[in-house]
Amino acid sequence: MAIELKMPALSPTMEEGTLAKWLVKEGDEISAGDIMAEIETDKATMEFEAVDEGVLARIVVPEGTDEVAVGAVIAILAEEGEDADSVEAAPASEPAPQPASAETAEPEADDPPLTKPETVARAADPDIPEGTAMVTLTLREALRDAMAEEMRADERVFVMGEEVAQYQGAYKVTQGLLDEFGDKRVIDTPITEYGFAGIGTGAAMGGLRPIVEFMTFNFAMQAIDHIINSAGKTNYMSGGQMRCPIVFRGPNGAASRVGAQHSQNYGPWYAAVPGLIVIAPYSAADAKGLLKSAIRTTDPVVFLENELLYGQSFEVPDLDDYALPIGKARTVRSGNDVSIVSYSIGVGIALEAAQKLAEEGIEADIVDLRTLRPLDKAAVLESLSRTNRMVVVEEGWPACSIASEIAAICMEEGFDDLDAPVMRVTNEDVPMPYAANLETLALVDADKVVAAAKAVSYR
Amino acid sequence: MASDTERRNLPPLELHVPEPKFRPGDDADFSDIAIPTVGETRRPDIADDHRDMPDLSYGLVRVLDDDGKAAGPWDPKLDPETLRKMLRAMALTRAYDGRMFRAQRQGKTSFYMKCTGEEAVAVAATFALDRDDMTFPSYRQQGILIARDWSLVDMMNQVYSNKKDRLMGRQLPIMYSTKQGGFFSISGNLATQFPQAVGWAMASAAKGDTRIAATWTGEGSSAEGDFHSACIFASVYRAPVIMNVVNNQWAISSFSGFAGGDETTFAARAVGYGLAGLRVDGNDALAVYAATQWAAERARTNNGPTLIEHFTYRAEGHSTSDDPEQYRSANEAADWPLGDPIARLKKHLISIGEWDEERHAAMDEEVATQVKTAQKQAEKNGILGHGLHQPLETMFEQVFEEMPWHLKEQMQDMLDENDAANGVCKTR
Numbered sequence: 016m017a018i019e020l021k022m023p024a025l026s027p028t029m030e031e032g033t034l035a036k037w038l039v040k041e042g043d044e045i046s047a048g049d050i051m052a053e054i055e056t057d058k059a060t061m062e063f064e065a066v067d068e069g070v071l072a073r074i075v076v077p078e079g080t081d082e083v084a085v086g087a088v089i090a091i092l093a094e095e096g097e098d099a100d101s102v103e104a105a106p107a108s109e110p111a112p113q114p115a116s117a118e119t120a121e122p123e124a125d126d127p128p129l130t131k132p133e134t135v136a137r138a139a140d141p142d143i144p145e146g147t148a149m150v151t152l153t154l155r156e157a158l159r160d161a162m163a164e165e166m167r168a169d170e171r172v173f174v175m176g177e178e179v180a181q182y183q184g185a186y187k188v189t190q191g192l193l194d195e196f197g198d199k200r201v202i203d204t205p206i207t208e209y210g211f212a213g214i215g216t217g218a219a220m221g222g223l224r225p226i227v228e229f230m231t232f233n234f235a236m237q238a239i240d241h242i243i244n245s246a247g248k249t250n251y252m253s254g255g256q257m258r259c260p261i262v263f264r265g266p267n268g269a270a271s272r273v274g275a276q277h278s279q280n281y282g283p284w285y286a287a288v289p290g291l292i293v294i295a296p297y298s299a300a301d302a303k304g305l306l307k308s309a310i311r312t313t314d315p316v317v318f319l320e321n322e323l324l325y326g327q328s329f330e331v332p333d334l335d336d337y338a339l340p341i342g343k344a345r346t347v348r349s350g351n352d353v354s355i356v357s358y359s360i361g362v363g364i365a366l367e368a369a370q371k372l373a374e375e376g377i378e379a380d381i382v383d384l385r386t387l388r389p390l391d392k393a394a395v396l397e398s399l400s401r402t403n404r405m406v407v408v409e410e411g412w413p414a415c416s417i418a419s420e421i422a423a424i425c426m427e428e429g430f431d432d433l434d435a436p437v438m439r440v441t442n443e444d445v446p447m448p449y450a451a452n453l454e455t456l457a458l459v460d461a462d463k464v465v466a467a468a469k470a471v472s473y474r
Numbered sequence: 475m476a477s478d479t480e481r482r483n484l485p486p487l488e489l490h491v492p493e494p495k496f497r498p499g500d501d502a503d504f505s506d507i508a509i510p511t512v513g514e515t516r517r518p519d520i521a522d523d524h525r526d527m528p529d530l531s532y533g534l535v536r537v538l539d540d541d542g543k544a545a546g547p548w549d550p551k552l553d554p555e556t557l558r559k560m561l562r563a564m565a566l567t568r569a570y571d572g573r574m575f576r577a578q579r580q581g582k583t584s585f586y587m588k589c590t591g592e593e594a595v596a597v598a599a600t601f602a603l604d605r606d607d608m609t610f611p612s613y614r615q616q617g618i619l620i621a622r623d624w625s626l627v628d629m630m631n632q633v634y635s636n637k638k639d640r641l642m643g644r645q646l647p648i649m650y651s652t653k654q655g656g657f658f659s660i661s662g663n664l665a666t667q668f669p670q671a672v673g674w675a676m677a678s679a680a681k682g683d684t685r686i687a688a689t690w691t692g693e694g695s696s697a698e699g700d701f702h703s704a705c706i707f708a709s710v711y712r713a714p715v716i717m718n719v720v721n722n723q724w725a726i727s728s729f730s731g732f733a734g735g736d737e738t739t740f741a742a743r744a745v746g747y748g749l750a751g752l753r754v755d756g757n758d759a760l761a762v763y764a765a766t767q768w769a770a771e772r773a774r775t776n777n778g779p780t781l782i783e784h785f786t787y788r789a790e791g792h793s794t795s796d797d798p799e800q801y802r803s804a805n806e807a808a809d810w811p812l813g814d815p816i817a818r819l820k821k822h823l824i825s826i827g828e829w830d831e832e833r834h835a836a837m838d839e840e841v842a843t844q845v846k847t848a849q850k851q852a853e854k855n856g857i858l859g860h861g862l863h864q865p866l867e868t869m870f871e872q873v874f875e876e877m878p879w880h881l882k883e884q885m886q887d888m889l890d891e892n893d894a895a896n897g898v899c900k901t902r
Contacts (some may be wrong), residue, residue, distance in 0.1 A: 023579045047846070066576040068846075086581055138787035173680070199680060205710060206884065210669055210703025217673020220658065221608070221687075237699070244663055245670065254641040255872045256653040288874050313875040337614070342878055 016091040018067050022076075023054070024085045032056045034089060037078045043071045045092060052078070052089075069094045115441035140304075149330040155188050157299035157331055158264075158320065161306035162189070162226060164336070166196055169224060172310055174230030175202040175211055176265075185230045186266060186325055210440035212238035212263065216245040216315075219261040226312060232319065233255050233277045238263075239284075246315035247290035262309045264318035267295070268360060268410050269447055269458060272322065278447035278454075280411030282358065283420075285317040286387035292341055293387040295319040297362035299329035301385055304339030312341065318386075321360045341462055344388045344394035350378030353468045354398040356421050357408035358384040361459065365408045368464035377472055387417055395421055396429045403434040404471040413441040440464050475542035481562050492731030496803035503632050504811045513546030517764075520772045523633045524750040531741040531751035532729060537760035542821030548764040550602075554828035560759055561829075563621045564593040566841040568816065570616070570626060574633055574846045578647075578794045580859040583633050585647045589614035591789030591807065594759040594815035596690070597621045602766035603688055608674055610658045610689035611665035614720065614788075616648070624655050626845060630852035637863040638855040642871075647858075664695035665787040668717060675715035675773075676707070686773045688716040688766075693740050693783075694725025697733045705747040705781065714773035716766065717749075717781045722758065722788035727801040741783035749781045756784030759819045778866055785812070867891060 022032065033055040039045060045065045052063040072093040076083055083089065092129040152160070166172045173196075178185045180193045180203040193201040204211040208229055213223040229235040235242070242263055249259040269278035271273050286293045292314050296302040302320070309316040331337070347362060348369050355365045362383045380398045386389060399405050407418035418439035425437045443457040515533035518526065531621075537549050544551075571588040578586040588594065596617030603609070609618050619629060631638040633647040651659035658674075661667050671689030678685050691701065696719050702775045708715055719740040723730050730736075744751025750772065752766045762784060769780035789807040791798045823829030856863050870877060870885040877885075878881060 021581045023581065047576070047842075064576055064579070066573065066580050066582075174574060205706050207699075207703045207706065209699055210707055213666065213669025213703060214673035214676065214707050217610075217670035217675075217687075218677035218680075219673075220670060221674035221681075222678030223677045240663060241666065241669070244661075245666055249659075250643065250872045250875070251650075252645050252659055253651045253653070254639075254644065256651060257658070258875075274546070292874070385511075389874075389880050392880065 017072060018069060019088045019096060020051070020065075020090040020092055022083045022087045022089050023063060029056055029085055031082050031084050033081045034076050034078055034083050037074060039071050041071050041074055045069055045071055054128045064292040065092075067092055067094070069234075069251055079294050113345055113411045114258050140343065140345070141337075143332050143334070148333040150333045151328050152299050152303075152331045153326055153328050154299045154302055154320070155186065155190075155325040157303040157329070158188050158306055159190055159192065161303045162310070163192060163195065165310040166192070166200065169310075171222065171224040172226065173200040173202065173223060174226045174228060175215060177204055177206055177230050179203060179228050184228065185208050185324060188320075188325070189228065208235045208238040209241065212241040212243065214458060215261050215263075216241050216249075216259055219246070219259045219315075220249065220257055226262045226264060226310060229263065231270075231277060231322070232265055232267040232281045233279055235263070235265070235281075242285070242315070242317065243288050243291070243431035247288050250314070251290060254303075258313050259315050260313045262306070262316045262318055264306070264309075265320060266325070267319035268321050269323075269442070269454075272449060272451060272454060273445035274449045278317075280359075280409070280442075281317075282319055282387050282409075282411060283416045285319075286360050286390070286417060286420075287415075288388075290315070291388060293319065294341065294385065295387055296385055297324070297347075297357075297359055297360040297383050299327075300331045300337070301383070303331055303337060304337045305341065305385060307336075308341050311338070312395065316341075319359065324360055324363075327363075337372040342389040342391060344391035345383045345385055346380065346394070346398070347383045348379060348381040350380040352378045352380075353404040353406060353472055354380045354382065354395075354402045355408055355464065355468065356384065356398070357384045358387060358417065359410065361408040361410050364459060364461050364464060366409070368408075368468065371465050372459060372468055375469075375474075377468060377474070384417070390417075390420065390424075392424050392428070395424060396432075399425055399429045400432045403432055404468075405429075405433070405437045406464065406467045406471060407437065407439050408459060408464050409441045410441070411442055413439055413444055416441060435473065438467040438471055440467045478886065491560065492729070492736050493524075494729035495801065496806065498799060498801065498803060500803045502803040502806040502809045504809060509811060510534045510536065512536045512543075515548070517547035517768070517824055519791060520639060520768055520775065521777050524744070524748060524778065527750060528742075531744055531753055531783075532739055533753060535761045535765050536756040536758055538758045538822055540816050540824040542818065544760055544822060544826075545561045547741045548761060550760055550764045550767060552760070554823065554826070556601070557819065557823055558829065560598060560621075560763070561816065561823060562636060562837055562841065563597045563601075563617065564759065564819070565596060565837060566626075566844065567593045567617045567620045569838075569841040569845045570601075570620065570629070573849055574630070575794065577633070577849070577857075579660045582766070582853070583635070583647045584858060585646050585794055586633065587613050587793045588790045589616060591810070592720060592722055592784075592786050593617050593813060594762050594819075595718070595756050595784045595786060598649065598759040598762035599688065599716075599718070599766040599902075602763045603770055604685070606656060607685050607770070608656050608678075610671035610674070610687060610721070611660055612664070612667065612690045612692060612695070613648070613660060614692075614722075615690050616650070617824070619650060619652070619655055619657055622655055622657075624652065624657075626848035627852045628652075631855055634852060634855070634857045635863065636852070636856035636860075638852075639863070642868045643864040665691045665698035665700035667691070668700045669696075669707065671717070672704045672708045672713045672715050672779075675713040675779075676711050679711075680715055684774065686714040686716065688718065688770075690718040691721055692725055693719055693721040693723075693730050693735060694728060694733050696740055696743070701743075705743065705749060705755060708779040709749050712776070712778045714776070716769045716773060716780045717779065719743075719781065719783045720786060721783050722756075722786050723806075724788045724790045724792070724798070724802065726796060727798075729802075739783060739897050741781060744781040749779055751781045751783070753783045753785060755812055756786030756813045757810070759815055759821070765805055774874065787812070789814075797902075802829075
């Protein structure tokens with residue numbers, strides 16, 4: 016097949032140039048590396064080398080031509096054994112590939128109906144057998160139990176981070192793990208979030224299942240390159256050859272009186288990234304069931320906990336293996352007057368607000384997203400279709416937030432169900448102040464949620 | 475600059491900005507580079523404590539002298555057949571580079587990077603590693619794949635981003651990745667492979683495996699925080715890893731002084747971290763082999779990690795997007811005091827009577843033909859810009875292990891729109 020020789024780009028910015036001189040003529044035998052032409056740009060004159068062997072069949076652009084665009088065919092080379100005289104210029108580009116069925120299918124006269132494809136089926140929470148005992152656990156105990164159970168079941172699972180071993184975790188989430196699993200599976204690290212995020216991704220690529228604990232996600236901003244660029248893209252960029260099964264976990268969001276650098280919610284940051292799973296549970300049962308699933312999945316997971324919830328007690332089903340599906344929201348309170356969507360500590364605030372609203376005769380439907388990526392859009396839209404009113408509660412900044420995302424989803428896919436604008440109830444758009452009275456004012460609270468719910472209910 | 479504060483009666487402070495010795499138009503003169511003679515840099519036992527070898531971070535491991543003679547304690551005493559294989563792998567790497575570079579100039583791909591002058595760094599090191607050791611390479615280690623006899627067609631398919639590209643058109647040209655070849659993806663972020671390699675090596679040790687990891691970075695990106703955290707973890711947990719800094723003098727247009735090379739050696743970083751450090755003549759294939767073999771044996775016997783500086787020279791531009799004539803002296807490469815790695819190994823083989831000019835010329839022709847044949851085969855699978863090589867579905871696949879519902883919906887939307895654009899209607 017004839018080879019087209021194209022006007023080369025001799026620098027990254029070159030768009031066109033002058034074909035100053037041909038150093039070969041039609042009929043000449045060309046070898047790889049032969050200098051074929053001189054090309055001038057406004058900056059320099061450069062030599063044009065042959066890559067392929069053959070006979071120069073035709074010069075398309077004669078010498079002395081100005082403003083030859085990069086990529087334009089300038090000559091045609093016939094390959095060995097090919098008749099140079101019979102070579103014709105090939106079409107400028109190959110036609111776009113057509114599906115085989117295109118030739119037989121009759122075009123439909125009417126426009127296709129404006130319906131969405133049927134929602135793809137999603138997993139549901141496992142049934143809890145009747146008579147299952149419930150145990151009261153703090154969130155930190157539930158997280159510890161999830162890790163311990165998975166470490167017993169799979170020897171590839173290990174925990175690493177600052178203070179996770181001897182000190183039993185800065186917030187005591189890894190309590191008891193060192194004693195049970197030893198210092199080769201519960202590993203204290205040097206103080207470098209970036210460092211152990213990178214070490215963890217490497218260990219995951221090497222066949223282990225690391226749980227990387229960040230003392231808080233506030234310290235993990237320097238680790239974001241490894242979380243996003245290394246862990247989040249390994250499967251995709253390797254064409255499916257390699258995996259990075261890792262869990263990055265730790266407290267996220269505001270705690271109490273820890274100031275501007277230690278009171279941030281990174282949920283929206285990580286939830287923006289394809290390739291990452293992002294989980295942010297509220298209750299101890301969800302935390303346990305979702306952390307177990309997070310450790311088992313082959314995908315990298317960002318698991319966002321909340322310091323203020325660590326000590327709170329919840330009922331957890333007393334089952335041997337309580338794992339929950341990732342990507343599934345949960346209705347924590349049913350009502351038909353207003354939807355309140357939230358996650359993590361925001362769910363507690365929403366529940367508190369729902370109680371106040373009930374006293375005024377407004378029954379809230381509360382959806383706990385639990386997973387931020389992939390987001391359970393269907394659960395949000397289903398709730399909206401019953402209440403026609405949507406409030407999103409988020410302990411975090413308002414701009415580019417999960418609340419913004421929910422508002423966009425309701426606009427795009429639930430517009431006909433909306434009887435009022437979607438309202439975002441979030442923290443104030445400022446770095447967190449340290450002063451107690453200012454911190455309280457900056458944070459989302461139940462009264463703000465009540466006010467928003469009443470506003471969308473026109474009451 | 476006027477100062478707001480009251481001036482004290484002290485001399486003003488001066489800011490130092492490093493400057494390379496030669497710029498375009500200058501005659502390069504490298505006579506001030508101290509080059510120890512062959513045999514001057516000692517070879518400690520592989521079990522020796524790293525504390526007893528800081529001198530090696532300031533020396534230069536050499537085996538081949540200027541006459542091509544191998545000598546000194548580091549001489550790996552390889553048999554001629556292995557030497558010829560190594561020479562051929564380096565020549566093949568250079569031929570591959572030449573052809574792919576020109577393919578970029580012909581518009582067959584968007585980008586390429588050559589490793590000319592640095593072939594020994596990757597090729598000789600790979601000969602000293604086990605085939606199943608894991609490598610975490612940087613930009614100029616295509617020689618690893620070539621030394622492992624990886625398919626050139628497979629490499630070219632990636633460069634052309636064609637329908638046989640094993641990375642499905644998802645990565646920049648030259649960012650090869652093959653699990654089977656023990657070659658992790660190259661990182662455009664630079665140096666991220668350093669902590670990953672250490673983590674991989676720690677995992678290997680934790681599992682009681684016998685494989686070690688090796689990683690490479692340029693001297694320029696040794697300034698990244700990755701380098702620091704990798705060194706800390708390698709030292710603290712004695713990871714079975716070899717960390718290579720390829721000091722090729724230039725990071726695009728920034729000379730090694732901007733990474734700290736004017737003040738100390740890159741191998742000397744090892745001393746501060748408590749690692750074994752070696753500084754090696756990176757253009758001497760036998761020295762690279764010997765140093766890597768020493769470090770590999772050390773790692774494999776739980777004697778700890780090694781940081782190796784390969785002192786070499788980037789003979790060509792950074793990439794196809796770079797014109798080094800704009801910032802450095804044109805005769806630097808030719809005048810580099812440590813010569814060219816292929817020419818030096820060739821001279822050695824001739825000096826021991828195991829090679830000659832005729833065989834060398836025949837080998838050059840043979841590798842050129844091999845590359846050319848591979849290129850024709852790869853181009854049958856398409857080149858960049860020749861239509862759509864990857865099915866639309868591949869865009870959505872492998873983002874997650876199992877495709878989540880929202881990606882399934884997005885994919886269906888795209889396929890439906892594509893069908894509609896092509897006149898296919900499935901709603902009848």
